[in-house]
Amino acid sequence: MNAAKFEDWFSKIMDKLEENSVVVMDNAPYHSRKTDKIPTSKWKKANIQQWLRARGIMFADDMVKIELLHIVKQQQATDVYAVNEIAKRKNVTILRLPPYHCELNPIEMIWAQVKNYVAARNSTFKFCDMVRLFTEAINVVTPENWKKCIDHVITDFEEKFWQLDGIIESAIEPFIINLNDSDDSSVSNTSCESNIE
Numbered sequence: 001m002n003a004a005k006f007e008d009w010f011s012k013i014m015d016k017l018e019e020n021s022v023v024v025m026d027n028a029p030y031h032s033r034k035t036d037k038i039p040t041s042k043w044k045k046a047n048i049q050q051w052l053r054a055r056g057i058m059f060a061d062d063m064v065k066i067e068l069l070h071i072v073k074q075q076q077a078t079d080v081y082a083v084n085e086i087a088k089r090k091n092v093t094i095l096r097l098p099p100y101h102c103e104l105n106p107i108e109m110i111w112a113q114v115k116n117y118v119a120a121r122n123s124t125f126k127f128c129d130m131v132r133l134f135t136e137a138i139n140v141v142t143p144e145n146w147k148k149c150i151d152h153v154i155t156d157f158e159e160k161f162w163q164l165d166g167i168i169e170s171a172i173e174p175f176i177i178n179l180n181d182s183d184d185s186s187v188s189n190t191s192c193e194s195n196i197e
Contacts, residue, residue: 001028001030002030003029003030003033003082005030006030006031006083007033007082007083007086010083010086010087011086014086014087014089014090014092015090017090017092019090019091019092020091020092020093021090021092021093022092022093022094022095023087023092023093023094023095024095024097024105024106025083025094025095025096025097026096026097026102026105027096027097027099031081031083032081032083033081033082033083034079034080034081034082035080035081035082035085036077036079036080037079038072038077038078038079039051039068039069039072040069041065041069045064045065045068048065048068048069048072049061049068051072052068052071052072055075057071057075059071081094103153103157104153104157105153106146106149106150106152106153107149109149109152110141110145110146110149113137113140113141113145114134114137114138114141115137117133117136117137117140118130118133118134118137121133121136
């Protein structure tokens with residue numbers, strides 16, 4: 001799979017979706033081709049200048065790279081993904097999952113079902129038989145299977161992540177140090193202030 005093939009397929013799928021649908025997508029490279037990349041510190045100075053000029057953004061020729069990147073940041077530019085632009089044409093929203101969280105993607109459970117189907121029935125290990133079994137496995141997946149997988153993500157993982165978020169927040173909050181606090185009895189404030197001075 002590559003970005004060109006995926007985007008071609010995705011364009012065709014758009015005609016089958018209702019307006020205002022939401023498509024959940026992971027961060028596979030072919031899902032994430034950028035149509036307009038935002039300059040980073042890895043870019044050459046000349047390329048950052050060219051990016052700014054192409055957008056009619058003013059800058060002084062004698063500016064150093066860090067100053068140019070500051071101007072880029074002020075533009076509040078964000079990466080534009082090709083699939084997002086395709087989806088916009090049909091008023092479809094792309095919801096990108098956080099990286100490395102496959103457990104939030106119901107399709108991973110569907111793929112597991114398909115793989116298990118093929119593995120349980122594969123006795124010849126010939127490519128033509130694998131293709132036939134794969135096609136059978138895909139056809140066995142029902143809307144009810146999809147609903148169960150989606151419900152599983154919503155009920156099991158979403159609740160766990162909300163709980164984890166609360167645990168992290170309650171654990172981190174006591175460690176916030178207010179440097180403007182006038183209470184000299186606080187050991188952490190005193191040690192921080194003495195390190196700052």
